Amino acid sequence: MAKPVVAENERRRRRPTKSGEVLSERLIVDTALRMLREHGNAGLTVRRLGTALGADPSTLYRYFRGIDDLTLAIGDVLIGRALEGWRARGDWRADLRDLGVRVHGAYLAHPQAAVLTASRVTGRAHEIAADETVLGVLRNAGFPDADAVRIYHAFIDQSLAFAALDAASLALPEAARRADERVWRATYARLPADTHPHIAATAPLLVARMNDSAYPAALDMLLDSAAWQLRSLRGTSGS
CATH class of the missing domain: 1.10.10.60 (Homeodomain-like)
Structure with a gap:
């Protein structure tokens, strides 16, 4: 017991x-x-x-x-570190992008802990503060509650999912991580155009991008979609 x-x-x-x-x-x-x-x-x-x-x-x-309770505390501390020094500037998109980058970075600073905690719901003070902050930014921007919750859900899950994915890579032994990184240049970049025309056509771009995190691009896509929706809502309401 x-x-x-x-x-x-x-x-x-x-x-x-x-x-x-x-x-x-x-x-x-x-x-x-x-x-x-x-x-x-x-x-x-x-x-x-x-x-x-x-x-x-x-x-x-x-x-x-026990260890599981300690795990939840560790996850909450990582979220707290993401919130340290963050202040809303009044531009909801810029504020959420800054917060997302901070959350992702706080987890990657401790990749082993990120793998252990990114999928957990702590119910602790820092997590609750982060949720309140994101929802507040969205509601104050003018999103209806149902849309604010939907975007909040996508925002936080995307941030934590990429944190877990990128942290898992960083947590690999150095030799394994370097071997994975070489695959794009050693394998994909050498596939012939007659059998793999689309990979061959984009090989230099794949080599340049695929060893970096896709999180910044994915975050921008999410926020661009939300911004388009907000503009549509304002147009519909005539404001």
């Missing part, structure tokens, strides 16, 4: 860990991010985390119900 999680101000250790730091939820999450970066997802266990923190592993259950 899962142990009850105690409020932060009640569960903070009175004595520092062996490393001299006072245990806290933030310290645990930061240490978990470092472990994921250094050892991958398989390296994140309660026992190893306790060792890295210089604390008894059982102490972690005063902060999290």
